Amino acid sequence: MNELTAGKECEMTPQQTVEELDRYVIGQHKAKRAVAISLRNRYRRRQLCRELREDIRPKNLLLIGPTGVGKTEIARRIANISGIPFVKVEATKFTEVGYVGRDVDSMVRDLVEVSMSLLRTQRIEHMGPKARERAHEKLLDVLYPEGRKYHPLSGYEKHSDKHGNLSMCIEETDSVSAKRQQLSEELKSGELDEKEVEIDVNEQTTPMVEVFSSQTGFEEMGINMQGLQSMLGNMLPSRQRRRRVKISEARDILFQEEMNNLIDHDELQKEALNLAQESGVIFLDEIDKIASSYTSKTGPDVSREGVQRDLLPLVEGTSVMTKYGIVKTDHILFFAAGAFNVSKPSDLIPELQGRFPVRVEFDALNIEDFKRILIEPQNALTRQYKALLGVDGLEVEFTDDAIEAIARYAFQANADHENIGARRLHTIMEQLMEEAAFDAPQKLSGKYVIDSRSVEKAIAPLLKNHDLARFIL
Numbered sequence: 001m002n003e004l005t006a007g008k009e010c011e012m013t014p015q016q017t018v019e020e021l022d023r024y025v026i027g028q029h030k031a032k033r034a035v036a037i038s039l040r041n042r043y044r045r046r047q048l049c050r051e052l053r054e055d056i057r058p059k060n061l062l063l064i065g066p067t068g069v070g071k072t073e074i075a076r077r078i079a080n081i082s083g084i085p086f087v088k089v090e091a092t093k094f095t096e097v098g099y100v101g102r103d104v105d106s107m108v109r110d111l112v113e114v115s116m117s118l119l120r121t122q123r124i125e126h127m128g129p130k131a132r133e134r135a136h137e138k139l140l141d142v143l144y145p146e147g148r149k150y151h152p153l154s155g156y157e158k159h160s161d162k163h164g165n166l167s168m169c170i171e172e173t174d175s176v177s178a179k180r181q182q183l184s185e186e187l188k189s190g191e192l193d194e195k196e197v198e199i200d201v202n203e204q205t206t207p208m209v210e211v212f213s214s215q216t217g218f219e220e221m222g223i224n225m226q227g228l229q230s231m232l233g234n235m236l237p238s239r240q241r242r243r244r245v246k247i248s249e250a251r252d253i254l255f256q257e258e259m260n261n262l263i264d265h266d267e268l269q270k271e272a273l274n275l276a277q278e279s280g281v282i283f284l285d286e287i288d289k290i291a292s293s294y295t296s297k298t299g300p301d302v303s304r305e306g307v308q309r310d311l312l313p314l315v316e317g318t319s320v321m322t323k324y325g326i327v328k329t330d331h332i333l334f335f336a337a338g339a340f341n342v343s344k345p346s347d348l349i350p351e352l353q354g355r356f357p358v359r360v361e362f363d364a365l366n367i368e369d370f371k372r373i374l375i376e377p378q379n380a381l382t383r384q385y386k387a388l389l390g391v392d393g394l395e396v397e398f399t400d401d402a403i404e405a406i407a408r409y410a411f412q413a414n415a416d417h418e419n420i421g422a423r424r425l426h427t428i429m430e431q432l433m434e435e436a437a438f439d440a441p442q443k444l445s446g447k448y449v450i451d452s453r454s455v456e457k458a459i460a461p462l463l464k465n466h467d468l469a470r471f472i473l
């Protein structure tokens with residue numbers, strides 16, 4: 001695997017992964033470390049000789065912790081930070097197979113789609129400039145056919161002398177190329193963007209099939225719509241249709257077409273399959289909800305245990321058919337997460353427990369953590385409110401003692417009522433900011449300071465009244 005395809009995973013050391021996660025998730029060092037190690041181990045494995053490599057299995061992780069302490073948040077951040085194909089699914093999604101649920105293989109198919117789009121993005125970064133240049137030339141051909149350098153919309157270069165330019169005398173050629181040059185500059189400057197132009201567009205002949213195949217029903221029926229679709233796609237010739245579009249749009253269309261011509265699709269697919277099976281990560285959220293002892297109002301136990309049994313081969317290593325080819329799941333890394341407040345990891349069927357050898361417990365969050373969560377992460381709640389209300393000209397400021405008070409009330413509400421972890425901060429902040437959110441911008445503008453008194457005024461009455469607190473906070 002070359003550097004380009006391996007993504008950032010190969011560059012990130014465990015420390016760097018943790019540093020990245022630190023920007024969004026407060027505390028939970030054990031979990032961050034475990035995740036970082038698992039990811040790095042796969043990179044390490046890939047550097048080994050073939051025999052050793054085959055034997056080293058991924059260290060699947062089971063993340064255990066109360067609700068609202070950052071399990072899903074960590075997953076979301078891994079997806080963003082490391083250029084590895086990553087999908088997150090709720091295990092409960094599979095409990096209703098046959099009704100609205102999906103078969104478990106679908107997550108592997110999703111993973112391959114993610115790999116595809118990662119690689120496509122890389123390709124665009126890589127070959128974009130070339131495609132843009134070609135699109136530009138084509139657009140010039142359309143706008144000024146006399147000076148064409150390329151055969152219109154075909155993609156290959158032809159010698160200009162084959163296009164009638166032969167009969168031109170030297171001066172004419174010069175003036176033609178000068179005009180083309182001038183047009184080229186005008187195009188680049190964007191001053192022609194709003195003008196309209198007629199171009200031939202390749203029509204996709206398969207969108208109808210696409211619509212059907214995205215209906216999950218076909219998966220369970222065992223019909224490989226995707227295979228069918230690519231077969232049809234190959235059989236039906238692509239039709240060209242003349243369309244009148246703005247130049248700015250024409251540029252995009254031609255760019256896409258050129259990109260398509262430049263990308264080697266077979267190679268891309270092969271690489272995507274490889275990337276998914278060597279570097280893919282599947283995050284199974286809410287795994288505790290498919291443990292047998294988990295009592296829910298819907299669905300019988302059988303279906304939950306059934307899902308666990310369905311998951312087994314995937315975690316163990318099996319082959320899954322996707323529209324790009326077969327993916328082996330042996331080296332896909334699985335992270336499973338759950339609150340396990342009702343059920344315990346030992347309630348999962350033993351075979352599945354054994355496939356998640358690394359267990360990490362999340363810590364419960366304390367007042368200090370809440371304070372940090374309120375201000376430190378890049379997407380911290382206080383930042384979000386400041387930005388939102390800033391749109392309406394309100395300059396919101398939280399004093400230190402306000403942050404302290406919010407954290408304390410959140411902690412107290414969790415202790416008195418249900419412990420919902422950091423999600424409590426969301427409900428409290430919502431209450432706290434409700435007035436400002438309504439009054440801005442008509443009644444409120446300028447500086448708006450929130451101190452401990454404003455927090456007390458908004459929250460204390462709610463906390464005192466048990467019923468109110470249960471409903472509102």
Ligand SMILES: Nc1ncnc2c1ncn2[C@@H]1O[C@H](COP(=O)(O)OP(=O)(O)OP(=O)(O)O)[C@@H](O)[C@H]1O
Nearest residue numbers: 024025026067068069070071072073339373422423
């Ligand atoms: N350690 C943390 N650092 C920063 N923010 C956090 C942390 N824990 C929770 N949050 C915030 O709380 C919200 C809920 O957290 P998250 O979705 O990770 O919960 P969870 O642990 O997956 O809980 P559940 O078991 O209910 O799914 C997140 O959107 C995030 O804003």
Ligand SMILES: [Mg+2]
Nearest residue numbers: 071072285286
């Ligand atoms: Mg969660």
